[in-house]
Amino acid sequence: MRAVTQTAPGGPETLAVTELPDPVPGPGEVLLDVAATAVNRADLLQRQGFYPPPPGASDVIGLECSGTVAALGEGVTDLAVGDEVCALLAGGGYASRVAVPAGQVMALPAGVDLVTAAALPEVACTVWSNVFMVAGLRPGDVFLVHGGGGGIGTFAIQLAAASGARVFTTAGSEDKLARCRELGAEVAINYREDDFVDVVRRATDGRGADVVLDNMGAKYLSRNVDVLADEGRLVVIGMQGGTKAELDIARLLAKRGAVIATALRSRPLDGKARICASVVEHVWPLVADGTIRPVVSAVLPLEEVGEAHRMIESGEAVGKVLLTP
Template sequence: MRAVIADGAGGPEVLSVAELPDPEPGPGEVLLQVAAAGLNRADLLQRQGFYPPPPGASDIIGMECSGTVAALGEGVTGWSVGDEACALLSAGGYAERVAVPAGQLMPVPAGVDLVTAAALPEVAATVWSNVFMVAGLEPQETLLVHGGAGGIGTFAIQLAHQLGAKVLTTAGTPEKRAACAALGADVTIDYREEDFVAVVKESTDGHGADVILDNMGAKYLDRNLDALATEGRLVIIGMQGGTKAELDINKLLRKRGAVIATTLRARPTAEKSAICASVVEHVWPLVAEGLVRPVVHGTMPLAEVAAAHALMESGAHSGKILLTL
């Protein structure tokens, strides 16, 4: 099969396409003939040598894909050869074929084409598990999403809006803020020119954000606590702004707040399967109705993987970038 390999750790130029042996589905796994693979920030970190795949996972980059079932491993039920699906992966998505635990395979929602479906697994599982399963965002509460124009941000805005929350988001350009507003953001914040804490306080009559979905980490920690409502929940899912910061415990105690740091990739298969099942139950109906949709910046062929990584690193995109096979 054709698959992306990395010639050591480094910039996008280390990526190229080579011929590798086809994977074989093990017990409980499904072999997927890949139609498209989604790019994620974690892919850039893996390429740079900072985020290795979990033990036992493929060295091939790629944490989500869509495709057609090509073979079933021992003990798999509920799927047939030829079924269209999308999948949450630990690794292996940048390839023509990938073996996936059956529980991490999800049907393509009605109304979504097979290639576009590759934009869904990671964002849907990340947003649903963190904002709703972990942080428990309720209707009428306020959600602050950092990086609203990215893949996760565009999905979080839509899902929270459809489920009755007030949504505030940060984004860096007028075009990106307009796109966020069109998706359902009630307030958009220019993080380059505006103090997001002040805007959150002003927009909520001093209440603050009940849930904050943060991809920045250290750089925003103290200001996120300032923006947090009493009994608010700060969920950290990224480290684009660094890994180490000072936590003012007194500030957190006064707000009876919670700081939650989560990852999805390294969770046991059973946990990821439970998240995928919950996504299919609760999120896919909204996608099928067209109320929540995958936002795709563009597609590029697998051979242009280096250019796709460079585009993601530039930050010039809005929504997901997909590699097609």
């Protein structure tokens, strides 16, 4: 198979397409012929040597894909060769073939083409599991998501708005802010010019946010606690702003608030399978009826993987960047 490899951690220039042996599906796994994969922020960290794959996962970068079932491992009975699907991966997506546990393979939402479907698994599973399954976002809640112009942000805005929440988001350019509003954000905040704590509090008569989805980590921790409403939930899913910060427990106690840090990639297989099944049940119907739309900035051939990484790293992309093998 064709796959992206690198000889040492580093910049986008370290990535190259080479030939590797085809993966073989083990018991409970499915072999997919990959139609497309997507670039995620976590991929940049893995490329730099900061986010190694979990034990047993492929060293090839790539946390999601779409494709066609090519072979079934022992014990897989609910899929068939030729099925068009998308999948959540622990690794291996930047390749023409990948083996994946059957519980992480999902049928395509109606109306979504096979290539575009590669933009869905990671964002849908991340947002649904964290914002709804963990943080329990409810209709009428105030929801703040940072990085509204990215893959996670564009999906979270749409899903939260569809649930009946009031959606606030941050982004760093007027173009991205406008796109966030188009997707359903009630208030889009330029983090380069305005303090999101002040903006959210003014717009909610001092209440603050019931749920915050944060990709920044340390840099935003103190202000995220400040912006929480009473009994608010802060869910940290990224470390773009560092890994260590001071937490004022007294402020958190006064609000009866919660700070939750989660990772999707390292979850046990049965946990990922439950999330995927819940996404198919609750999220795919909203994609099928057009309430939620995959947001794709560019589709590039696998050979342009370095450019795809640069697009994500620079922040110029809105939504997802896809790669086709």
